[in-house]
Structures are given as C-alpha cells and as structure tokens.
Amino acid sequence: MGLSVRLPDAERCHPSDKQQEPLRVQPRLAQRTTAARALTQERVVGEKGRVVMARTYCGIGALVVVVAILASSVYVRAAENEGEPDRLAVLWTSGDPDVAHRVCFMDTHAPKKSRWFDEVRLIVWGPSQRLLVGDKDIKAKVKSMQEDGVVVEACIACATSYGLVDTIRDLGIEVKPMGPPLAGFLKDGYKVLTF
Secondary structure, eight states: OOEEEEOOGGGGGGGGGGGGOOEOOOOOOGGGGGGGOEEEEEEEOOTTTTTTEEEEOOOOOHHHHHHHHHHHHHHHHHOOOOOOOOEEEEEEEEOHHHHHHIIIHHHHHHHHHTTTSSSEEEOOOHHHHHHHHHHHHHHHHHHHHTTOOOOOEEEHHHHHHHHHHHHTTTTTTTOOOOOOHHHHHTTTTTTEEEO
C-alpha cells in the first residue's frame, strides 16, 4: 500500500495533478495499473510537502514505440531501394602510394569481388593520375580491378594538365570530363568514397 500525500498546486508536474487529490508513492513500478503508460513518475515528499526526490522510468510502451519507428524506417528505405542496384563510386585523388595500396584499392576491389555492390567505379582524378602512370605495381592492380569488373575512368582536365591523356588511354582507361558524371553519381544514389 502506498503513502498518501498532498502537493501544493505550484509543485504539481503532471496535468492530471490539477485536482487536490492525494498522490500515492508506490514501492515498485510493477504495481502500476496502466502497463501502456510510456512514462511513470514516482515522487517522494518531505515533511513540508515538497518533492525531495522524483524518478522517471521509461516503460515498455516507450521501448515498443521506438522499436516500431526504427523497424518501419528500415522497411521504408528497403522498399524505396527495391530493384535498384547498389552502386559505389570511388574518387581516387591522392598521389600517395600507401593510400592507393592500403586503402583505396582495397575499398574498391573487395566490394566488387565480394559482390557487396552491383557496380563499382574507380575515378582517377588529379595527382593519382601521375602515380598511376609512374608505378608498375599500381598499374597491375588497376588492371586486375578492371578484369574483375571495376569500371575505371579518368578526368580529362587533370590528365591534360599533366600531359597524360594518351598514356592513361593506353592503359585501357576511358579519359573524359568527369564533373558531370560525378554529379550524376551523387544524384543517382551512388555511395561515394574519396581517397
């Protein structure tokens, strides 16, 4: 059985407390009569009628609501993307060979070989072009990715500025203006990684 107390109007914190009926402090949350109530408050009142301690518990109802919202958003996203291919575009700009070997190429080749994405593109842009044409190991790795289905493209503006257009084309890489295609990838729902 709970303890009956009266609170002055100024200290009442719930709209249903407007009436001057006694509040009961219940010893356990499990004794609450309304299981669907999302928030439950317990108040302990001191000698002068002031609240000296208040606790708020999140009930099972709140948990159910949160889980339902999360599940519905996942379902909606899956339904929106149903039938659309998963596509990845990797924008390789770094002239650092460690970035190329240990990050960029792993995160480009593995998604294609493991079929994590239906389509994977490697865009060679900026300083990475000089690295590509000057490093035989990088050329071999890019060729291997092409053989496994990665689409490799290069920016013509960058290649022209470095004087590498023909050299990159000789590697079997399409050299073209990449600004509009990259904007299209972003608008069309590609996942884009930049190295």
